[in-house]
Amino acid sequence: MSKHIPVLMSEVIEGLDIQPQQIIIDGTVNGGGHAEEIVQRMDTSGVFIGIDQDSSGLVITDTRLEKYQVPYHLIHDNTQHIEKILDDLKIASFDRLLLDLGWSSNQFENPERGFSFMHEGPLDMRLNDTERDMQFTAEEIVNDWSEDSLYDIIKGYGEERFTGRIVRAIVETRDQKRITTTTELASIISSAVPRRFAKKGIHPATQTFQALRIAVNEEMQVLRKILASSMKRLNSKGKLVIISFHSIEDRIVKHFFREQKDLGVAHIITKKPITAQEEEILQNPRARSAKLRILEKI
Numbered sequence: 001m002s003k004h005i006p007v008l009m010s011e012v013i014e015g016l017d018i019q020p021q022q023i024i025i026d027g028t029v030n031g032g033g034h035a036e037e038i039v040q041r042m043d044t045s046g047v048f049i050g051i052d053q054d055s056s057g058l059v060i061t062d063t064r065l066e067k068y069q070v071p072y073h074l075i076h077d078n079t080q081h082i083e084k085i086l087d088d089l090k091i092a093s094f095d096r097l098l099l100d101l102g103w104s105s106n107q108f109e110n111p112e113r114g115f116s117f118m119h120e121g122p123l124d125m126r127l128n129d130t131e132r133d134m135q136f137t138a139e140e141i142v143n144d145w146s147e148d149s150l151y152d153i154i155k156g157y158g159e160e161r162f163t164g165r166i167v168r169a170i171v172e173t174r175d176q177k178r179i180t181t182t183t184e185l186a187s188i189i190s191s192a193v194p195r196r197f198a199k200k201g202i203h204p205a206t207q208t209f210q211a212l213r214i215a216v217n218e219e220m221q222v223l224r225k226i227l228a229s230s231m232k233r234l235n236s237k238g239k240l241v242i243i244s245f246h247s248i249e250d251r252i253v254k255h256f257f258r259e260q261k262d263l264g265v266a267h268i269i270t271k272k273p274i275t276a277q278e279e280e281i282l283q284n285p286r287a288r289s290a291k292l293r294i295l296e297k298i
Helices: 009-016 033-039 055-065 079-088 105-109 138-144 147-158 163-176 182-192 206-216 219-233 247-262 278-283 285-289
Strands: 023-026 047-052 072-076 094-100 234-244 266-268 291-297
Touching: 009 033, 009 094, 009 234, 009 291, 023 033, 033 047, 033 055, 033 094, 047 055, 047 079, 055 072, 079 094, 079 219, 094 219, 138 147, 138 163, 138 206, 147 163, 147 206, 163 182, 182 206, 206 219, 219 234, 219 247, 234 247, 247 266, 247 291, 278 285
Parallel strands: 023 047, 023 094, 047 072, 094 234
Antiparallel strands: 234 291, 266 291
């Protein structure tokens, strides 16, 4: 398993402007990379809350934070439930929220999760590892959803140039037999994309798999809920610090920040998104698409 490298570390820490006594939430704590840097700047009068719906990341984070004296809570949940999480902890409000909307390389490397077309695995793609009976899978979308719905997902979330060809190939295949594995779907997609248009170094299935993952986990709807709920409980002078990797995510964050500014309840700290320096990109290529935006509540 490769080590997950958090992006824009120094920019995040500077943007958070951490005060030792604050209540700080990492809403996508993952393996605790950002979390440990945050906790190091807090003291016993503060509280750190780490939230993630993937329990494996919480276990890693716990081992990283247990050596510090700062009180902390690691919550296995989705940050869209931030208000209930705070209520359960008997915490009325908070000072900082960090969201890193990127996915861990560790999640993609586990074939059983079905995120990667590079490994044979079931077409699952559910991040939540508890309420799995309450969520549809990528296999259900690919095999059972209408052709129009499939088109809308791949075009809308994947921004795939050859959506029509890919959807037709999927429908023709599923009419003959059910598509059940990641490699099977990747092969269907690859055969549908003309070779002369294949992007060098990028697998033809990349954007389709991204679109299915977003749909399965309802990522855009969840992001909107998190932003709206967070503003309700954010203290005055509190900050939302958001790292996005997908153009649609970034637009949602950008428009939400602008709405809050127009309502007169917040200042936008980042007039333009902060991006990674070339040195970081060379060390961690996934940082290339990261965009950091910061909002401060009045």
